[in-house]
Amino acid sequence: MNTSTIRTFDVAGTRTFVWEYGAPEGRPVFLVHGFRGDHHGLEGLAQQLAERNPGFRFLVxxxxxxxxxxxxxxxxxxxxxxxxxxxxxxxxxxxxxxTMLGHSFGSLVVSAALHAGLTPEQVILINPIAAPALEGPQAVLTQLAIGYYRAGSLLPERAAKGLLGNRVIVRVMSEVMAKTRDPELRAWIHAQHHAYFSAFSDSATLLEAFRASVSHTVREFASEFHVPTLLIVGDRDDITPLAAQLDLQRRIPGATLRILPGIGHLVHYEAVAEAAAWITDALGDLA
Known part of the structure; x- marks a missing residue:
């Protein structure tokens, strides 16, 4: 198993923790995690990538x-x-x-960074947010979620964390998002969500981040993509349907789309080997 090194950087007034895998002097690839997660969500992917790509280092x-x-x-x-x-x-x-990789909300962060002047050599997006959360069939659920996070922000912090980190709510979310029928993998995914899904600093910041996650799509920033771009998606993603991913591919010049059948929004848990193989091919093309 590839081990990590922890580095810290003072960025935007906060001490930013970064986990590095692979060759210390290798070509850097950043992996940006999704909403309510932390580096653990992309750890398995980073480890596999480091094993497959000895000339690179992966920063999460x-x-x-x-x-x-x-x-x-x-x-x-x-x-x-x-x-x-x-x-x-x-x-x-x-x-x-x-190279810059973003998963889910991380795909939006990467897109916003491109708009702010980021100049990667290559972009990889896993389960990119390509459909508006406040429109379409998910709009009602999104409004309910906004109310949930707003309620948390109005409570005293201890009570807020109890509500927002409620194990039953986290488990329901995990059950809905997991598509695998493998009982061991499914149990591991639930354990990951219970361990790390509530590792947020405070309820007010969580509400701000959630609003950011549901108020934008990657397609708003499609004109900012000027480098080779790889999109990796599941055809059972409950957050962004496949039709929206196909539309996003058309909007990003020259983008490559890889589709995983039977996989939803948790490519980074349910299809790590497949995603790592495609990313390795993309990194090889860049090299």
Whole structure:
């Protein structure tokens, strides 16, 4: 198993924690996790990529307000704020070129960073957010979720964390998102969500980040993609339907789309080997 090294950077007024896998002097690839997660969600993918690509190093930061990274004290936790944070992190951690990968909400953060001036050599998006959460069949559920996070932000912090980290609610979310029928893998996914899905700093930051996650799509930033782009999606994704992913591919010039049958929004848990193989091919093309 590939082990990690923890590095820290002072970015946007907060100490940002970054887990590195692979060759210490290798070509850098950043992996940006999704909403309410932390680096653990992409750890398995980073480890497999490091094993398959000995000439690269894979950097997995905790987003501000999640995991070990604290919130940004003077910056709104909206999409622009996260994008500017990512640009500043890259300037410190890998100023001489990099590949950028984002999963789910991380795909939005990467897109916002491109808009803010990020210049990667290559972009990889896993389960990108390509459909508006406030429109279509998911709109009612999104409004309910906004109310849930708003209620949490109005409570005293201890009570808020009890509500927002409620194990029953987390389990229901996990049951809905997991598509695998493998009982061991399914149990592991639930354990991962219970262990790390509530590792947020405070309820107010969580509400800001959630609003950012449901108020934008990657397709808003399609014109910012000027480098080779790989999209990896599941055909059973409850958050972004396949039709929207096909539309996103058409909007991003020259984008390559890889589709995983029977997989939903948890490609990083349910199809790690397949995703790592496609990403390895893409990194080989770049090299």
């Amino acid at each position: 930061p905790d987003l501000p307000g999640f995991g070990a990274t604290g919130p940004m004290p003077a910056t709104q936790h909206d999409l622009a704020g996260y994008g500017e944070w990512l640009v500043a992190l890259v300037e410190q951690a890998a100023p001489d070129g990099h």
